[in-house]
Amino acid sequence: xxxxxxxxxxxxxxxxxxxxxxxxxxxxxxxxxxxxxxxxxxxxxxxxxxxxxxxxxxxxxxxxxxxxxxxxxxxxxxxxxxxxxxxxxxxxxxxxxxxxxxxxxxxxxxxxxxxxxxxxxxxxxxxxxxxxxxxxxxxxxxxxxxxxxxxxxxx
Numbered sequence: 009x010x011x012x013x014x015x016x017x018x019x020x021x022x023x024x025x026x027x028x029x030x031x032x033x034x035x036x037x038x039x040x041x042x043x044x045x046x047x048x049x050x051x052x053x054x055x056x057x058x059x060x061x062x063x064x065x066x067x068x069x070x071x072x073x074x075x076x077x078x079x080x081x082x083x084x085x086x087x088x089x090x091x092x093x094x095x096x097x098x099x100x101x102x103x104x105x106x107x108x109x110x111x112x113x114x115x116x117x118x119x120x121x122x123x124x125x126x127x128x129x130x131x132x133x134x135x136x137x138x139x140x141x142x143x144x145x146x147x148x149x150x151x152x153x154x155x156x157x158x159x160x161x162x163x
Contacts, residue, residue, distance in 0.1 A: 034091065036060055039122055039145040042072050042153035050074045054125055054145060055153035056093070056116075058084070067093050068154070069114075076156040082114075089118040122146045
């Protein structure tokens, strides 16, 4: 047995045979792919912030379709290298009255230093991401879409 294999085996035994259930699969941080259209100035893409409060993984995100309007808290579940984010949107009609709630589910898979958004369901219907194999969300140093959404919500 080589030294690296022996060390990996010892680490697995110390961790109860595998990775700890509370070990993060993505680093706490900011991930996204929000882009600005050069022609229209529209914003499109996703931006997600992940952080831990103790052993509980938290998330907030914005989905930009023309603009980044809302910062949405999400419930997060982890399974291996996959995160599932559940969140609700509470849209309003132009007259200010509430529209029906929109339920969302996003599936992220760890990919390199970032994540791939593999699927997005809206009210149980799978959305077309426009790209086979998922959308890459790269690690970011500062908010773009979330910052825009925070300003929009404050107005």
